[in-house]
Amino acid sequence: MIEIKDLKKNYGTTEAVKGINLTINSGQIIGLLGPNGAGKSSTLRILTGYLKPTSGTIIVQDLDVQENELEIKKKIGYLPESAPLYSDMLVFDYLIYIAELREIPKENITNRLKELSLLCGINNVMHKSINSLSKGYKQRVGLAQAMMSDPEILVLDEPTTGLDPNQIVEIRNIIKEIGKKKTVIFSTHILSEAEATCDRIVIINNGNVVADGTPEELKKVMAGDVKIRLTVKNADEETLDGFFKNFPNIDSYTIEPESDLFNVTIYSVEDVRETIYLEIKKREWILINFSLEVKSLENIFRKLTKEQDNEN
Amino acid sequence: MKINSIISIGKKEFKSYFVSPVGFIVIGIYLVISGWFLFSTLFLSKSVTLRDFFSLMPYIMSFIIPALTMKSFAEEYKTGSYEMLGTLPITTMEIALGKMVATWLFVLVMLIPTLSYPIALSTLGDLDSGLVFSGYIGALLLTGAFTAVGTLASTLTKNQIVAFLIGAAICFFITIIDGMVILLPKMIASVIQYISVGYHFTNISKGILDSRDIIYFLSIIFLSIMATGRRVNK
Incomplete structure (x- = not known):
C-alpha cells in the first residue's frame, strides 16, 4: 500500500505539487492523468526517491520515503520519462549492469534476462547498441x-509518449x-490510454487531485450527459x-437543416x-441516422482541468 | 556501503572510457606531451633523470584529468540517465566512489606506458631507482587527488565543458599556488604552501616519503569524494 500524505513540492517559487493526498492499494493499475506540467512527474519522482518533497511525505508499506x-x-522499479539509457552500452550489458546494482544473484541473472526479454519482446535486440534502437x-x-x-x-512516467500506435498497444x-x-502506477496525458489500461484513474491538475475513481465511476460523474x-x-x-x-x-436540443434533411x-x-x-x-418521417454518444472521459478531463484553470 | 555496487559502477565506468575514442585520444595526447618534454631536453642536459617528467606532471595532469572526469556526472545529468541511477537501491556515496575509482584506474593505465621511460633511461646510465619509485608513488597520489576534484567539479553542472573548466581551474590553481609564496608574509606563505599540490608533490618526487604529504593527498581525495556524494544527494 502506498500513502501519499499532503505532498508538496516547490521549485523555487513555482509550486509544482500543492498538497496531494492519495492512497493506493496493492495490485491496482493506477493512471495519473493530467495536462503537461500538472505535477505528475514530480509526484512520481518523489515516490521513487529521486526528489525530496518540500513538505508532506509518502509512506510505502509502512516505510517513509524520507x-x-x-x-x-x-x-x-522505475522507468523515467523518455527512458534515458546509456547510449554507448549494449542492451545485454546494460541489463546486466542494472541486475548487478539491483543485487540479483549472479547465477540467476541469465534466467532473469531471458524472462524479461520474452516479456518485453527485446529478444532480437539484446546484442545491439542502445544507440541504434528505435524509440x-x-x-x-x-x-x-x-x-x-x-x-x-512499478512506476512508469509517460511510458507511451513518442511511440507509434502499434507500439502503444504493445506497451x-x-x-x-x-x-x-x-x-503499477503510470502517468500519461493521453486519456484514452488511462481508460484502456487502468483500474483507477487519478486526474491531477495544477498540483492538485481533481478527480479520482475507476473509469466507470468517472463516467458516472458526468451521468445525465447523454x-x-x-x-x-x-x-x-x-x-x-x-x-x-x-x-x-430532454434537456436541450438543436436542429440543423441540411438540404432536405434535418440533423x-x-x-x-x-x-x-x-x-x-x-x-x-x-x-411519415424517414429516419436516416440515429446514434448515441455517451460522454467519454475526454470531456470529463477537459471539463475538470479547464474549471481549475478558470478558478486560478 | 556495498562493495559490490561500487565495483559494478566502477567496471561500467572504466569500460566506457574504452568504448568511445575519448579515452584513447587522451592517452595519446598525454604520452606525446610528457614524452616530448622528457626527451627534448634529455640529450641536452646529458643527465639520466626523470626529474622533468615528474616536475611537469602536475601541470599536464591538471588539464588531462578534468578532461576524463568531466563526463562523470555532467553527462548523466544532461541525458537524464542519472534519474535511473539515482532511483536504484544504491547510495550516492557508492556512485561517487565507483565513478572516481574508475577514472583513477584509467589514469593509472595511462601511466603504464610511461614506465618505458625509466627502462629506456636505465640503459643510458645510472638511474636512481628510488627516485623513480617515489616519483610514481607521488603520481599515484596526485592523480587520485585530481580525479577526486574533477569528479566533484562534474557534479556541479550539466555542461561537460563547464565541468572541465572548473576542474582544470581548481587543479591548476592548487598546483601553481606555491609559486606565489615568495611575495607573501611567512605566516600566510606556510598556509598556502600546505594547501598547494605542487609543494607536496615536489617533496615526494624528490624521494622524501613523508606522512604529511601522503596525508595531504589522501585528505583531498577523501574530502572531494565526501563532497561529491553529498552534492549528488541533492
Whole structure:
C-alpha cells in the first residue's frame, strides 16, 4: 500500500505539487492523468526517491520515503520519462549492469534476462547498441530495466509518449500483463490510454487531485450527459421543433437543416432513444441516422482541468 | 556501503572510457606531451633523470584529468540517465566512489606506458631507482587527488565543458599556488604552501616519503569524494 500524505513540492517559487493526498492499494493499475506540467512527474519522482518533497511525505508499506530511501527503492522499479539509457552500452550489458546494482544473484541473472526479454519482446535486440534502437525498443529496454528485480511496485512516467500506435498497444498489453500481479502506477496525458489500461484513474491538475475513481465511476460523474444524434428526412423544422419541445426527459436540443434533411442533436438525462423511435415510427418521417454518444472521459478531463484553470 | 555496487559502477565506468575514442585520444595526447618534454631536453642536459617528467606532471595532469572526469556526472545529468541511477537501491556515496575509482584506474593505465621511460633511461646510465619509485608513488597520489576534484567539479553542472573548466581551474590553481609564496608574509606563505599540490608533490618526487604529504593527498581525495556524494544527494 502506498500513502501519499499532503505532498508538496516547490521549485523555487513555482509550486509544482500543492498538497496531494492519495492512497493506493496493492495490485491496482493506477493512471495519473493530467495536462503537461500538472505535477505528475514530480509526484512520481518523489515516490521513487529521486526528489525530496518540500513538505508532506509518502509512506510505502509502512516505510517513509524520507527515512528508508534505500528500502523503498528496492521495492520500486522505475522507468523515467523518455527512458534515458546509456547510449554507448549494449542492451545485454546494460541489463546486466542494472541486475548487478539491483543485487540479483549472479547465477540467476541469465534466467532473469531471458524472462524479461520474452516479456518485453527485446529478444532480437539484446546484442545491439542502445544507440541504434528505435524509440519503441528503448522504451521496452527501459521497461525491462524497471522490472529487473521483480519489484512489487512499478512506476512508469509517460511510458507511451513518442511511440507509434502499434507500439502503444504493445506497451499497454505489457502493462496490463504486469498489472495482474503488481501495483503499477503510470502517468500519461493521453486519456484514452488511462481508460484502456487502468483500474483507477487519478486526474491531477495544477498540483492538485481533481478527480479520482475507476473509469466507470468517472463516467458516472458526468451521468445525465447523454448525447443523441439523429437525422430525419421528410420532415419540416416547425413540426420537428414542436415534437422535441414537448418530449419528456430532454434537456436541450438543436436542429440543423441540411438540404432536405434535418440533423438533430439531443442532450438528455438518460438514453431516450427507445421512446423517440416509437414516436417517430408513428409519423411519415424517414429516419436516416440515429446514434448515441455517451460522454467519454475526454470531456470529463477537459471539463475538470479547464474549471481549475478558470478558478486560478 | 556495498562493495559490490561500487565495483559494478566502477567496471561500467572504466569500460566506457574504452568504448568511445575519448579515452584513447587522451592517452595519446598525454604520452606525446610528457614524452616530448622528457626527451627534448634529455640529450641536452646529458643527465639520466626523470626529474622533468615528474616536475611537469602536475601541470599536464591538471588539464588531462578534468578532461576524463568531466563526463562523470555532467553527462548523466544532461541525458537524464542519472534519474535511473539515482532511483536504484544504491547510495550516492557508492556512485561517487565507483565513478572516481574508475577514472583513477584509467589514469593509472595511462601511466603504464610511461614506465618505458625509466627502462629506456636505465640503459643510458645510472638511474636512481628510488627516485623513480617515489616519483610514481607521488603520481599515484596526485592523480587520485585530481580525479577526486574533477569528479566533484562534474557534479556541479550539466555542461561537460563547464565541468572541465572548473576542474582544470581548481587543479591548476592548487598546483601553481606555491609559486606565489615568495611575495607573501611567512605566516600566510606556510598556509598556502600546505594547501598547494605542487609543494607536496615536489617533496615526494624528490624521494622524501613523508606522512604529511601522503596525508595531504589522501585528505583531498577523501574530502572531494565526501563532497561529491553529498552534492549528488541533492
